[in-house]
Amino acid sequence: MTTDIPIKYINATTNTDFEVVVFTKNFSTNTPKTYYAAWQVLRGQTSVQFVYPVSMSVGATYKSGGQLITAGPFPAKLGSTWEITQESATDTAVLKQKSGVPANPNNTIVIKNVPPAAWSGRMFDVGVYKEGRLLVIQPDVHIGNQIDFMLQPKLFFGVVRNMKVGDVFTSLEITSSLSEFDLSSYPNGIEVTLNEQPGGGRYSFSGQSMI
Numbered sequence: 001m002t003t004d005i006p007i008k009y010i011n012a013t014t015n016t017d018f019e020v021v022v023f024t025k026n027f028s029t030n031t032p033k034t035y036y037a038a039w040q041v042l043r044g045q046t047s048v049q050f051v052y053p054v055s056m057s058v059g060a061t062y063k064s065g066g067q068l069i070t071a072g073p074f075p076a077k078l079g080s081t082w083e084i085t086q087e088s089a090t091d092t093a094v095l096k097q098k099s100g101v102p103a104n105p106n107n108t109i110v111i112k113n114v115p116p117a118a119w120s121g122r123m124f125d126v127g128v129y130k131e132g133r134l135l136v137i138q139p140d141v142h143i144g145n146q147i148d149f150m151l152q153p154k155l156f157f158g159v160v161r162n163m164k165v166g167d168v169f170t171s172l173e174i175t176s177s178l179s180e181f182d183l184s185s186y187p188n189g190i191e192v193t194l195n196e197q198p199g200g201g202r203y204s205f206s207g208q209s210m211i
Helices: none
Strands: 005-010 019-023 039-043 047-052 056-064 067-076 081-085 092-097 109-113 125-131 133-141 147-150 154-160 176-182 190-196 203-209
Touching: 005 019, 047 081, 056 092, 056 109, 067 092, 092 176, 109 125, 133 147, 154 190, 176 190
Parallel strands: 005 190, 081 109
Antiparallel strands: 005 047, 019 039, 019 154, 056 067, 056 125, 081 092, 109 147, 125 133, 154 176, 190 203
């Protein structure tokens, strides 16, 4: 994917008492468990437009003294390698791109939790962001470990309740009418419509190219 993809969502049902979550996943096979993040949450709108951009950023978060501290997000490119360092427990963690290394296979973004020399270190939650919103996440990356983020231009749409942007979940069972759309098939943009099935109470998503 080399250009931003416009997306238009249409709620063609008569109901608005639910949300639609839009999300993707880490397609790397090197992750022990798949986590999903609510990138967009559409709340009863009849129609809304947004963009899936080419640009992205990476960030790391951790708790210290009861406060949530964030390193980043910083602009990132596919295939880049990053390192998180924290020299002591009182220092602020630093997330920095590693220079002078070849691009990773399959455009994977690699983020390493570098072991510190002077103390035991800590775990970090690391993620990739688009439009300033969390897109994919891997919690609790241990000292000395790395996470490989492999992104594909695919988005999932699902009907949910009581979800907000940034929520992290591990089971797709909380969604219904789940549908996957490959954005590479819609270079000019995609229009996603939520329809109600005959008899009511059941929904389905359909996609078509934007003109």
